[in-house]
Amino acid sequence: MDEETHNKKWKITHRKIQEIVFHLLKEHPIKEISVSQVCKKANINRSTFYDHFEDIYELFDVTQLNKRKELFASFIKQSNPQEKFSFYDLQSLTQFLTFIKENGWIYSIVLKSRQDFPITEGFEELYKVLIDPLKKKRPELTDNELAYYFIAFQSSFTFILKRWSDNDYREKEKEIAAILINSMPLILKNKQR
Incomplete structure (x- = not known):
């Protein structure tokens, strides 16, 4: 052979x-x-x-890890390429949560196993979306400080999704999106202004 x-x-x-x-x-x-x-x-x-x-x-x-990457790539492919996805926008986040709900069994498995942060593998794109712009706007922040902000976002985001999954995705996507936006570290929200 x-x-x-x-x-x-x-x-x-x-x-x-x-x-x-x-x-x-x-x-x-x-x-x-x-x-x-x-x-x-x-x-x-x-x-x-x-x-x-x-x-x-x-x-x-x-x-x-492979499933998470596969699902995120699939989500990006399904998204409208003309519209820029933003974790700060209710509509974008609702669209993302609809995708998670449609693939709920996979996310339930992944979320049940999540115990440590930061989650680095498979979250490179999320880091780029959230932290890279903040780094440009606030160059005085160290990489270590930025990592803490990312961990704060990731952990609250993950455990909100876990609770939603544990509740069999009963709450509406828009409701969860609003909760996620409201629980985001202030420094990440302020970077959009």
Whole structure:
């Protein structure tokens, strides 16, 4: 087997393992999913699994990161390219929340696992939208200070979404958007003026 064929098969197996664990996560928490279970569903042996991932938790981290990136890219593609998306605008944020609600089962899985901040992987675009303009407007702020503002935004945003998810997305998107905007750190809101 040539190297190109090997790489293609490796990528297919890698993706297949991630899809299997993601579907298992719909019904089971991560702590109840075993390597044996994934191997059986993927029709691979344990050594193949360990060629791809160190353990179930690394698999989960990689899988949810890829899903988050995939969903964000899909959202951007669905958005009107002529309209600039803004986290400070009720209409833009409502549109984003509608997208989250439509993909609620995925976000429920991701939000249940979120425990640490800042979330860096997969949030590069959000950092650019929120922090880069603030950095230009307020050059006296250090990178460390900016990181704290980003963490404040991220943690409140994430836990508001988690509560919404836990409530089965009962509240209207516009209502949650207003709550998110009102809970945003003042320094981030003031940068828009």
